[in-house]
Amino acid sequence: AFGAPMVPIAQSTLLDTFPREQHGLATALFGFGVVLGPIIGPTVGGAVAEAQNWRWAFFLIVPFALVTVLGIFLFVRDRKRTEPPRALDWTGFLALATALAAMQLMFGRGERNSWFESTETIIEAVLAVGAIYLFVVHSLTTKQPFISFNLFHNRNYSVGICLAFIFGMLNFTLMVMTPTMLQDLRGYPDSVIGMLLATRGIGSIAAVFVVVRISNWDPRMALSIGFTCQALSGYAMSQFDINMTYWDIAWTSVLQGFGIGMSWVPLTLIMFSTVKPERLDEASAVFHMLRNFAASLFISISIAIVVRSTFINTMALNEFISLFNKSLLFPNVTGPLDFGDINSLALAGSEIRRQATLIGYLNVFKLFTVLCVLPIPFIWLARLPRHDR
Known part of the structure; x- marks a missing residue:
């Protein structure tokens, strides 16, 4: 919890240090860490947990934290403030x-x-x-x-904060739901799941390079492309079946990572392009607070959807396993199963639970797709700052 201020302080320091015409490049470089960190961490952590013990995954942060603290003392200079700090x-x-x-x-x-x-x-x-x-x-x-509502009188910031809330809902959900789906339904080990999640980083890296190359584009167009790529990824995942392959997970993860990378830089440019320098700390803090809250909120909602859908669909599918269902009397329907045998009933029950759980995950992916599409028209409510016109 005490690490929560690190990202907003780092971003506000970055935006305050670079001139506005270089905010795109600075934000793109900053986006490497924001986008790739949550991807590399679970990948390496999964490999360490499988090779040693899950406790060792938490020690990985120690050397990086020490190097970061040293870098802060050596390179970061305190900003000169023209007004005294406000009381909390x-x-x-x-x-x-x-x-x-x-x-x-x-x-x-x-x-x-x-x-x-x-x-x-x-x-x-x-x-x-x-x-x-x-x-x-x-x-x-x-x-x-604590938070001045005057900040929301800025049109770009108000539009951006709404988009950031939805972006936060989309950012981590699939990365949290996909590993549990692969473990529950396919039985993949942690190391394989980590490698599949790492493919998302390929798309994110490619997107950051693309954003730098198209820095003269309208950021609203780039942001629309980012949300569209995430929507296509979510729709493809909503069409999965129980026999999903490595390739199915990999290419949808790459596309989703590309969408996230394409969204991050133009989103921050739209939000902070018209915010006064003395308000950057407050604006950045609100942005990251809502983004993180939206992520945890939608993850909770997604888990609730999976649990609820699994229960409902298990009950619905169990209705077909009955002695009164005449279709189960035909061998071409039942295959090797004999529903008069308790072992066959147990096997059928296990498969029903798997299919019902899959339906729950597919419902989450469908909701994810809808949330990707909904904000696209509202992106164009933002206005380009004068120096970008």
Whole structure:
């Protein structure tokens, strides 16, 4: 949790250091770490966990952290500020933190607790609504709020923050859902899953180079291409069957990685192109907070969809396994299975659970595709800054 400010501080420092005409190149280079880090980490971690022990995966960060700390002291210079730092608005901070935590718990545990049939879910919902109300009212009435709503008077930033929320929902979901799908349905080992996930990095690297080469393009066009590539990847994954191959996972991962890489740079350019330098810290913090919250929120929703869909489809498919189903009397339908034998029934039940689970994952991929397509028209609500026209 204490590492949460690192990315927004790094990005605001980067944007403040480089002139606006070089923000595209600087953001592209920064995007290497943002996009590739979550891809390389699970890949290497999966190999280490399989070769040694899962605990060793957590020690991998230690040498990189030490080098980073040394680099900060040697190369990063403190920025000169023309105004004194603001006092922390504890009321706004605690209200926002409570609202986000309550919503995360509600969506993460809602399916397990049968949603609003559970007292816990009701309490979390009431707490989230109350905390949001307190945060909004307090922010509008205090002189120095934790997050100033004046920031959202900037049209590009307001459009960008909505797009960033959806981008956050899309960014990590497939990377979290795909490994569990491959383990549950195909029985792939951790090392193979890690290598398949690493193919996403190929697309991301290619996209960053493409973005640098087309830096004179309208960033709205590049962002639209990025969301379209992710939509095509999600649609292809929604057509998977139980016999999906390595190639099926690899090429869809490459396409998804390309879409993410194409989206990151133009999204940040649109958001921060018209933000005043003294507001970059606040703008970057809100951006990454909402992006990370959206990612965890949609992952929780996706897991709930898989669990719910698996239960519903298991019950629906089990209705066909009955002595009253005359189609099961024909050998060309049942094959080697004899539904009068308990072993055959157990085998059929296992296959039904696999197919029902697959349907749950396919439903997530369909929702992913819809979320990729929906924001594309709204991208064009953003305006190009004068120096990009």
